[in-house]
Amino acid sequence: MLNKYLVIAFIAILTFFTSLVLATPVDTYVFNDKVTEIRFNALNKELRCPKCQNQNLADSNSPIAADLRREVYDMLQQGKADMEIVDFMVSRYGEFVLYRPRVSSLTYLLWYGPAGLLIVGVIVVVLVLRRKPVKNAQKPLSNDQKDKLDQILKHK
Amino acid sequence: MGKLIRFIPLILFIALGAILFRGLSLNPTELPSALIGKKFPEFSLTSVLNASQTMTTADFKPGIKLVNVWGTWCPSCRYEHDYLNKLSNTSRFTIYGLNYDDERDQAAKWLTKLGNPYEFSAFDEEGKLSVNLGVYAAPETFVVDHSNIIRKRFAGPLNPEIWKNEFEPLIVQIEAEFLASSQNNGTR
Numbered sequence: 001m002l003n004k005y006l007v008i009a010f011i012a013i014l015t016f017f018t019s020l021v022l023a024t025p026v027d028t029y030v031f032n033d034k035v036t037e038i039r040f041n042a043l044n045k046e047l048r049c050p051k052c053q054n055q056n057l058a059d060s061n062s063p064i065a066a067d068l069r070r071e072v073y074d075m076l077q078q079g080k081a082d083m084e085i086v087d088f089m090v091s092r093y094g095e096f097v098l099y100r101p102r103v104s105s106l107t108y109l110l111w112y113g114p115a116g117l118l119i120v121g122v123i124v125v126v127l128v129l130r131r132k133p134v135k136n137a138q139k140p141l142s143n144d145q146k147d148k149l150d151q152i153l154k155h156k
Numbered sequence: 157m158g159k160l161i162r163f164i165p166l167i168l169f170i171a172l173g174a175i176l177f178r179g180l181s182l183n184p185t186e187l188p189s190a191l192i193g194k195k196f197p198e199f200s201l202t203s204v205l206n207a208s209q210t211m212t213t214a215d216f217k218p219g220i221k222l223v224n225v226w227g228t229w230c231p232s233c234r235y236e237h238d239y240l241n242k243l244s245n246t247s248r249f250t251i252y253g254l255n256y257d258d259e260r261d262q263a264a265k266w267l268t269k270l271g272n273p274y275e276f277s278a279f280d281e282e283g284k285l286s287v288n289l290g291v292y293a294a295p296e297t298f299v300v301d302h303s304n305i306i307r308k309r310f311a312g313p314l315n316p317e318i319w320k321n322e323f324e325p326l327i328v329q330i331e332a333e334f335l336a337s338s339q340n341n342g343t344r
Contacts, residue, residue, distance in 0.1 A: 050292030063257045064292055067283035092290035094190040 189309035197288035201278040220249035221300040230294040236313035244273035253277030
């Protein structure tokens with residue numbers, strides 16, 4: 001019995017510690033100022049790792065992501081603007097590296113499609129609501145029907 | 157007209173379904189290279205076999221070049237290596253290696269043990285040239301023409317089938333272009 005509790009406690013401790021293992025890579029880049037560091041982290045979140053396509057540079061452990069992070073760091077140290085760094089990546093890896101695609105004729109549908117659908121939906125709703133109700137609700141009862149109704153009510 | 161309108165959602169649904177269904181069969185890892193038609197990036201890297209020798213684009217021989225990205229950590233590179241050895245027995249093009257994210261000892265051992273199809277292999281430990289080439293995995297093979305313009309990028313291991321379908325026609329085309337341009341220059 002005691003053994004059983006020991007085993008459970010052991011597993012519980014193990015599980016607790018595995019939850020502390022973080023899989024995100026840790027680089028030891030040193031920045032001259034806080035702003036550069038923030039820019040570095042922001043760029044790494046914006047840029048997709050070309051190899052592991054559903055991770056950004058900040059998340060990925062793959063060697064190429066590490067290379068690209070170093071590239072971003074180097075360019076920041078050289079005083080390049082964010083835009084220049086993003087352009088550098090796009091000219092090598094294509095638009096694909098951007099998590100937020102740029103607005104271009106190819107991505108109009110992507111950017112404006114949802115708003116367009118919303119407008120279409122609003123128009124449809126307005127049209128449906130403004131449609132005049134059909135006039136048949138006011139039809140009066142015939143004399144026969146009136147008599148029948150009176151009878152039913154009297155019997156009660 | 158009123159009845160037709162009722163079918164619009166169905167038609168839209170079928171259209172969307174068709175588009176999304178096509179998306180299922182696309183390969184998301186097949187990325188277009190952003191470098192086709194651009195000049196091969198300048199580099200200055202040491203040779204895998206000789207750490208004191210610095211290689212640059214000036215060390216490319218004239219003619220058609222195949223630049224193959226490889227690493228000893230890459231199983232598919234091992235798979236294509238024998239075929240690269242076979243390919244290197246030609247005077248139509250020269251094969252260059254770009255050793256990516258590797259260790260020099262390992263890479264040198266690989267070349268002596270498995271044969272060396274490369275005119276030289278640039279040792280790109282930090283991925284400087286590889287990043288400039290937009291390399292995202294190995295193996296990748298670039299076709300570079302006489303004037304150092306990148307004409308093709310192929311991701312994945314080479315084999316006779318792929319060579320016949322993807323590379324051979326392009327090599328023939330580049331040869332023809334070069335022949336035509338040199339004849340033009342000759343008659344001018």
